[in-house]
Amino acid sequence: NAGVTQTPKFQVLKTGQSMTLQCAQDMNHNSMYWYRQDPGMGLRLIYYSASEGTTDKGEVPNGYNVSRLNKREFSLRLESAAPSQTSVYFCASSTKGGGAYEQYFGPGTRLTVT
Amino acid sequence: AQSVTQPDIHITVSEGASLELRCNYSYGATPYLFWYVQSPGQGLQLLLKYFSGDTLVQGIKGFEAEFKRSQSSFNLRKPSVHWSDAAEYFCAVGAQSNYQLIWGAGTKLIIKP
Numbered sequence: 001n002a003g004v005t006q007t008p009k010f011q012v013l014k015t016g017q018s019m020t021l022q023c024a025q026d027m028n029h030n031s032m033y034w035y036r037q038d039p040g041m042g043l044r045l046i047y048y049s050a051s052e053g054t055t056d057k058g059e060v061p062n063g064y065n066v067s068r069l070n071k072r073e074f075s076l077r078l079e080s081a082a083p084s085q086t087s088v089y090f091c092a093s094s095t096k097g098g099g100a101y102e103q104y105f106g107p108g109t110r111l112t113v114t
Numbered sequence: 115a116q117s118v119t120q121p122d123i124h125i126t127v128s129e130g131a132s133l134e135l136r137c138n139y140s141y142g143a144t145p146y147l148f149w150y151v152q153s154p155g156q157g158l159q160l161l162l163k164y165f166s167g168d169t170l171v172q173g174i175k176g177f178e179a180e181f182k183r184s185q186s187s188f189n190l191r192k193p194s195v196h197w198s199d200a201a202e203y204f205c206a207v208g209a210q211s212n213y214q215l216i217w218g219a220g221t222k223l224i225i226k227p
Contacts, residue, residue: 004157031213040123042204042217043158050213058214090157099208099215100146100165105157 002026004106006091012112013081021076021109023091029104031097032074033058034066036087037108043090049074050097081113116141118207120218127195128226135190135221137205147188148206148215149179158204164188175199200225 007022025032030051035043045058049068063085065077074093078085089109094101119138127133139145146165150158162173169181179190188205205218 040219042118042219043206043215044217045214048213056213092158097213098210099212100210102148102160102163103158103215105150105159107155107157 006106010110018079024073025093029093031094033092034076035090083113086113116216118216118218120221122221124222126224133192133195137188139207141207143209146208149190150204152202197225
């Protein structure tokens with residue numbers, strides 16, 4: 001039981017390049033989330049998926065797209081990376097959506113955009 | 115506006131001493147309250163949560179937190195810290211009807227030997 005896995009762990013991009021961050025969970029959770037973490041700012045929600053087949057914007061969605069590929073997988077795509085997207089990205093999942101449920105986090109992807 | 119404030123960016127505590135990390139929130143609905151811990155280079159792990167009932171909740175690793183509605187606070191405590199407790203701690207608030215947890219900025223705990 002791996003929990004929430006993320007790939008890659010580290011990535012360096014040049015401005016304008018694109019990439020997809022992958023996330024998978026094996027806990028049969030319905031809801032999945034993408035956050036970014038910047039120093040002194042806590043976690044900010046980029047997008048979430050309440051259930052398979054649905055996605056919604058969070059607090060900071062600009063410059064990102066997501067795909068809920070199936071119940072297990074939720075990917076985050078940067079179409080044209082910018083230095084402001086340098087951050088640590090976390091994927092999380094929960095049994096159901098809503099703020100009452102514990103979220104389980106992956107180990108994170110550290111992205112640098114030069 | 116909904117917000118979570120962790121007033122202390124860093125806290126330094128001697129090993130074996132007691133610890134209290136502060137969390138204050140502003141939230142219109144009945145809040146669900148969480149404390150998460152993040153060890154260096156790791157993801158976040160839930161320490162404890164409060165939904166209702168007894169306002170003193172016990173968590174993992176010997177942590178506890180007390181919900182005080184009148185003070186809009188949910189402070190995290192530990193009677194005696196260990197070097198392995200050095201990490202960053204995040205308070206978060208949610209509501210049943212809202213998918214977005216509101217996160218504090220975090221408090222970094224430094225343990226002095």
